[in-house]
Amino acid sequence: MDSTQKQVVRTQWLLLFSVLIIAVCGLIYELIAGTLASYVLGDSITQFSLIIGTYMFSMGIGSFLSKYFNKDLLTWFVQVELLVGLIGGISAPLLFVLFPVIDGFQFLLLFLVVIIGTLVGIEIPLLLKILKDKLSFNELVSRVFTFDYIGALLASIVFPLLFVPHLGLIRTSLFFGIINVVVSIILCYYFQKQIKRVALLKFSAFLVLIGQVLAFAFADEIMDYGDELSYQDKVVFAKSTPYQRIVLTKNREELRLFLNSNLQFSSRDEYRYHEALVHPAMSNVKQVKNVLVLGGGDGLAVREILKYPGVENIHLVDLDPEMTRLFSSHKMLAGLNENSLKQPKVTIENKDAFIWLKESRTVYDCVIIDFPDPSSFGLGKLYSNTFYNLLKRVLHPLSVIVIQSTSPLVAPKSFWCVNKTLQACGFRTLPYHNFVPSFGEWGYIMASQQAPLNVPDTFAVPVRYISTPVFLQMMTFSNDMLPKDTLEINKLNNQVLVKYFEQEWRHYTDR
Amino acid sequence: MMTVSGGLGLGMQACRAQRKIPGSIVGASAAIGHMLRDKAFEAPTVFEEKQVVIIGGGISGLSAAMHLSKAGVDDLVLLELEAYTGGNAASGSNEYSKFPYGAHYVPIPNNELKDYTAFLEEAGVITGYENDLPVYNELYLCHDPEDRLYINGKWQEGIVPNYGLGQDARQQFARFFEKMAALRLAKGQDGKDAFAIPIDTSSSDPVYTGLDTITFKQWLEQESFTAKELLWYANYCTLDDFGTTIELISAWAGIHYFAARKGKAANAHYDDVLTWEEGNGFLAAQLRNRTQAEIRTNSLVISIEEMNGKVELSYFDVQQQKVLGLRCDQCIVAAPQFINARMLSRSEPERVGLVKSHMEYSPWIVANLKVKAGLEERNGVDLSWDNVLYEGNGLGYVDAGHQKISLSQPVKNLTYYKPLKGSSNAEARKAALAKQHQEWVAEVLSDLVKVHPNLEQQLLQVDIALWGHAMIQPLPGWIWGETRKKLQQSIGDTIHFAHTDIAGISIFEEAFYQGLNAAKQVKRFL
C-alpha cells in the first residue's frame, strides 16, 4: 500500500468513527429526552414512544433534506457534527432550567428532539456522499450502516448502566456534547485544507467546548438554579432538611414560605390565616394558661397566642428543628413572628407529634393544630381517630382545640371528614372558613369535649382582621362547600382522608 | 426528582460489578443445634432440683411459662438454646425501626378463643368491648394501605389478582371466595366447625377430614379451578402460611387457610390483621413479661429422661461451655420434634425414625433490607405494609416501619420472605447452608429490582435470617393421621409436649394453645 492509499484508508476510518459517535450521541440525546420527560411529566410509556417516534421521523426529514447538500460536503459534515454537539449537549441542562418557567415544556422537548433528529438524519447521507467515490456501493452501505447500528447498541447499553447512575442526566448530556465537539475539532484539523472557513469553525468549536466543560463542572449549580426558577420570586433561603425542603422567597411586597414546593404562607395575608386559626379557639376558653401548638414551627400562631397576657406557657411541638431554628434566628422571619419563638413563655420541642403525644402527661387549655395537609399516608395518621383519641389525654373537658383542615371549597370531602372524625371521637365541633388570598378559601375546625363553642362577643386582643360579625360569616357554608356523599371516619386502617384529599386536589389541579 | 450525582468516575468504575453490601447471616444457630446431632456430651454429675422445666423459648414455651406463672407455679425454669427468646417470632432492631426475623402478624382471633383474647386484652391489643365485640387497638391493626400486588406492570390494591384479569378468571375468583365463605360456616356431624383454630378443635366428620387425603391442587382441580391467576394466588397463600406449594399441601390444610378465620370485632373485619414493627416479637415480649419463670438462654438441652417418677435432663451452657444437670417433677418440651427425638433418644429410640419418615419442615429465609429513602417505584398503589410480586421468586416484602406513627422515616427496613425450594427439603436446606451472604443478597435483589430498579444503590445493609426448619409442612395425612397423635402423647405423667409442629400447622394461636394445654397438664400432675 502506498502512502496516499494509506491516507485514504485512514480518512475512511476516521469518518466511519465519527458516524459511530454521531449514532451514539444522537441516541443518547433521545434517551435523555425520554427519561427527562418521564421524570417530570410522568407516564413513561407515552413519553418514550412519542420521543422515539418523533426522533425517527426527524431523521427522515434530515435524510430528505440531505439532497440539497451537494457542495462542500466535508464542511457541512463538520458543521452539523458541531451543531449536534452543541444542541444535544445543552439539551438536558436547558430543559432542566426551563421546565419550571415555561408553559409548553412538552413542545420545547419535542422541538429539541426534532432538531437533533434532523441533524443526525442529515449526517449519514452526507457521509455516504463523501465516501461514495472512495468505496464500492456495496462496501459503503454496509460499513456506514454497520457503524450506525453499532453506535445505537452502544448507546442503549451505556446510558442506563453507566451514565445515568454515575453522572446523572445533566452531566451525561454535556459529556456527549463534549465528545461530539471534540470529534468535530479533530475533523477540522485533519481536513484543514478541504474545509471552508476552517479557522472560524475551529474557533466556534473551541468556544462551545469551553462552555460545555464549564457547564459540566457546575452541573450542581445549574440544578439549583432550575430549582430557584420554579419560584416566581427571588429565593432568599433554601435548605433541604431530613423532613422537607424549605424555601423562602421574597419580592418587594412579600415573603413566601414553601415547604416541599407547597406554599405555607405569604407575609402579605398570613395574618388572615393565623388570626382565624388562633383567636376563635382562644376566645372560647375561660382562662387560658397553657397552650399547645402542634406543627406551626413558623411561630406565627405563637405570635397570636402571645397577645393574651393571661397565657403562662406555650408549648410548641414541631418535627423539624431547622424550621424552628430558622424562624427564631433569621432576621426577616423572626421579624415576621415578632420574635415569638424566643419569648420566655415559649418552649420548643422538635418531636414527632404523635410520638410526643403518647409520652406527654401535661394538660392544656387550648391546642392549636397546624399540620401540613393530609397529602401522604404519614400525615394522614395525624388526622386519624386514634390521634384525636390520644389527644384527649392532654385535654380537660373544657379545653378547646382547633385544626387547620384544608380547603372546604376545593376539598369538601376532606374537610368534612376531619369534622366527622372528631365527632366520632366524642368532640363537639364548630367548622368555619375564611378567604386567604394566597391560599383561597380555607377551613378550620374548632372542637371541644364539653365546652359550648360560641361566637365570641369580642376578640379582646389587637387584631387586623377578625371580629364578631366576620366570624359569624365564617360559620356559614355555601352549598358548594358541603359534601355530596356520606363520609367515612378517618382511621389508621382505612386512611380515607388521604384518599379523599388526593382525589379532590388532583381533580382541582387537573382543571 | 432525579439526582445529578457528581463524580467523574465513569469508565474507571467499569460496568456494574455488584457492590458488596454489608450484613450477615443471622437466625437459628444451626451450629449449636447441630451439636446435638454430631457431638457426644459427657453426662452431668450433679442435678439441680426444680419443680418444672420448660425446654424452648418460642411462643409455645413462653405461653406455657406465662400460664404456669398465672397458675401460681413459681419454681420454674425455661431453657432456650439461643441468646434470646421468641423462637420463630424473634425480632431485631436498628436505629430506624424494629423488624421481624420471622413471624410478623396475626389475624384478628376467632371470638370463642377466650384465653387468647384475654391475653390480648392484658397486652393492650384489645382495648375494650362494644356490644360483646372486641375493640382492637388501632395502632396495632394493620394501617392502610395494607397490601398491594405488582401484576401486569402495575401495583394494584390488595393481593388477590385483579388488574388485567380476564372474565373467566374473575368468575373463578368469585366462585372460589363463595365456596370458602360457605366452608367457613360449615359444621360437621358432631356440631363442631369444620375448620377451626386450634385445629384439634375442628370437626372430625370424615366429610371434611377426608380432604386430608388429597392435595390442595387435586381439590382445586376437582372443583374446576383452573385460572392461572387463581392457582398462583392459592399457591401464594399456602406458601405464605405453611411454606408449602398447592401441589404438596393437604387440601384440608389449604382450605383451613381460607375457612378458619371468622373473628368478629367492633372495629375490624375477619380478614384484618394485627401487626407490629417487630412482628410477633411484640407478642413474644408480652408473654415473657407475664411469667416469673427463670429464663436461661444459651442453654442447649441435650437429653431428657424419666427417672423414678422424676425427669432428669442435661443441658449444655453455651457460654460456660459446660454440661449441667436439672431434675424436675414436670417437664414441658416446647422444641420441635426433630430435636425432641434426639433429646429423648435414650429412652425412646424409635422417635428419630418416626419423625424422619413422617415430618417435613420447609426451610426459609427472611431478609431484612435497610434501604435509604428514594426507592424508585412503579406505577400504582403506594408502598404498603405487604408488597407482593405476582409470580415473584419469593413472597414479597413487608415494610417493618409501616405501623410507625412518626413522619420521619429517612431509612426503611423492608423484610423479605422466601420459602426455599429444592428437590427435597433436606436438599434445599443443604444448599442454603452452603450459600454466602452475597449470594443471598443477589438472589433477593434479582427478585425485587423488577419493582425497584434502583434498589441496589439504595441498600445500606442486608441481614439474612436462615430458618432451616422454619415450619412443619401439613402434607396429606399429617393433620388427621396417627403419627401426630402419637407424638402429642405425654410420656408418663411427667413429660409433656407443646410445639406448633405437632399442632399440625404453624401459627401463633396454635403455639399459644400448645403452651396453655401443656401448662394445664402440668398443673394436673403437680
Ligand SMILES: Cc1cc2nc3c(=O)[nH]c(=O)nc-3n(C[C@H](O)[C@H](O)[C@H](O)COP(=O)(O)OP(=O)(O)OC[C@H]3O[C@@H](n4cnc5c(N)ncnc54)[C@H](O)[C@@H]3O)c2cc1C
Ligand atoms: C419465617 C417465618 C414466618 C412466620 N410467619 C408467621 C406469621 O406471620 N404469623 C404466625 O402466626 N406464624 C408465623 N410463623 C410461624 C411461627 O413459627 C409460629 O407462629 C410460632 O412462632 C411457633 O412457635 P413455637 O414455640 O411452636 O416454635 P419455635 O418458634 O420453633 O420455638 C421453639 C424454641 O425452642 C428452642 N429450642 C430448640 N431446640 C432446643 C434445645 N435443644 N434446647 C433448648 N431450646 C431449644 C428454639 O431455639 C426455639 O426458640 C412464621 C414462621 C417462620 C419461620
